[in-house]
Amino acid sequence: MSISQHQLLGLPAHPTIMKFETLAIHGGTIISDEKQPVVQPITLSTTFHHREGSPTYSRAANPNRDALEQVLAMMEKGQAAAAFSSGNAAGMAVFQSLPAGSHIIAPNDMYHGMRKQLEEIFHGVLEVSFVDLTEVDNLKEAIKPETKLLWIETPSNPLLKISDIKVLSAIARSHGVKVVCDNTFATPVFQNPLMLGADLVMHSSTKYFGGHSDILGGALITKEEDTFWEKIKNVQITGGAVPSPFDCYYLTRSIKTLPYRMKGHAEHAGQIATFLAQHPKVEAVYYPGLKDHPGHQIAAGQMSGFGGMLSFLVKGGAEDADRLISHLRYFTNATSLGGVESLIERRAGVEGPDTLTPQNLVRVSVGLEHLDDLLGDLDQAFQLI
Numbered sequence: 001m002s003i004s005q006h007q008l009l010g011l012p013a014h015p016t017i018m019k020f021e022t023l024a025i026h027g028g029t030i031i032s033d034e035k036q037p038v039v040q041p042i043t044l045s046t047t048f049h050h051r052e053g054s055p056t057y058s059r060a061a062n063p064n065r066d067a068l069e070q071v072l073a074m075m076e077k078g079q080a081a082a083a084f085s086s087g088n089a090a091g092m093a094v095f096q097s098l099p100a101g102s103h104i105i106a107p108n109d110m111y112h113g114m115r116k117q118l119e120e121i122f123h124g125v126l127e128v129s130f131v132d133l134t135e136v137d138n139l140k141e142a143i144k145p146e147t148k149l150l151w152i153e154t155p156s157n158p159l160l161k162i163s164d165i166k167v168l169s170a171i172a173r174s175h176g177v178k179v180v181c182d183n184t185f186a187t188p189v190f191q192n193p194l195m196l197g198a199d200l201v202m203h204s205s206t207k208y209f210g211g212h213s214d215i216l217g218g219a220l221i222t223k224e225e226d227t228f229w230e231k232i233k234n235v236q237i238t239g240g241a242v243p244s245p246f247d248c249y250y251l252t253r254s255i256k257t258l259p260y261r262m263k264g265h266a267e268h269a270g271q272i273a274t275f276l277a278q279h280p281k282v283e284a285v286y287y288p289g290l291k292d293h294p295g296h297q298i299a300a301g302q303m304s305g306f307g308g309m310l311s312f313l314v315k316g317g318a319e320d321a322d323r324l325i326s327h328l329r330y331f332t333n334a335t336s337l338g339g340v341e342s343l344i345e346r347r348a349g350v351e352g353p354d355t356l357t358p359q360n361l362v363r364v365s366v367g368l369e370h371l372d373d374l375l376g377d378l379d380q381a382f383q384l385i
């Protein structure tokens with residue numbers, strides 16, 4: 001769905017002048033029903049009358065997916081978006097659009113599911129160098145003539161490392177290398193990688209976009225509808241890993257509250273990070289909003305808020321971390337992130353034996369429960385270990 005089509009879809013003539021909160025509410029509204037419901041109906045039909053301007057088949061396009069893709073493109077300030085059935089499917093569409101033999105540079109602490117794809121599914125097809133992208137020189141050293149793609153993830157999962165999108169993108173661009181940024185942790189509320197030089201943004205919309213831990217989804221947003229984007233759209237439509245109309249509807253609905261949810265997540269995460277940083281049973285806290293975080297200056301320059309994710313090292317080891325988690329009442333010991341409910345997990349236990357994550361690292365998705373309850377819960381759990 002191209003932004004130039006907005007007027008056709010009944011949006012205000014100048015969507016770019018809408019403030020972010022307004023965009024999140026109105027940017028995904030496409031009403032074609034002549035009875036003019038305020039909320040877009042869910043179109044379940046998989047096929048459509050052959051008419052000019054109508055979709056033909058729902059794997060290729062569906063009104064609810066059009067609406068979702070429209071608001072995603074607008075929020076990330078891109079020309080177009082493509083929605084997928086999961087974040088991993090979105091990432092995979094990028095890799096599938098590269099010629100065989102391409103070289104990719106990715107962060108050495110890349111989200112482990114994406115890393116697994118590159119190592120296992122694309123083994124023998126694509127070549128990958130995993131490097132620490134917090135050091136810009138590492139990128140310069142890793143670029144080769146076959147390098148086609150730079151993958152950035154900032155803040156990273158689960159170490160909350162910060163990479164300089166502007167500087168890394170400029171280097172990649174000077175070598176003709178495409179840049180993709182996984183913006184799942186920051187969301188477009190706090191960071192717009194396309195404005196900093198990236199060519200594509202990737203999201204697990206399962207996280208903050210969905211916001212309620214009940215929709216699996218992914219998205220790509222492009223700065224330009226170029227030939228690489230055409231390949232990605234072909235993977236989306238012909239490959240067919242697309243979300244259902246229900247999922248698209250619920251995501252578009254959840255996005256309406258994204259700006260306000262993110263403000264709450266970030267406020268709570270900042271306060272909890274400060275509490276943990278002063279706690280005698282905590283070895284280290286990783287939150288880019290803390291002034292002593294090694295990436296704080298870069299984060300402050302490229303983000304307008306520091307997000308709702310943090311991680312910390314419990315003094316002792318994995319057993320102490322597990323004991324702490326077992327005493328919590330409001331932080332559910334579960335994987336994933338970005339929902340209104342607080343989630344916590346010892347990350348290395350989930351990532352498996354080859355993980356680079358310290359064994360005593362606990363990752364927290366800070367929710368929207370009352371801050372006093374969250375701080376009180378952590379306080380009582382620490383007293384029990």
Ligand SMILES: Cc1ncc(COP(=O)(O)O)c(C=O)c1O
Binds near residue numbers: 088111157185217
């Ligand atoms: C940063 C990041 N990227 C990508 C993904 C993959 O998304 P999904 O689980 O929706 O496939 C995740 C999932 O946890 C993630 O945290």
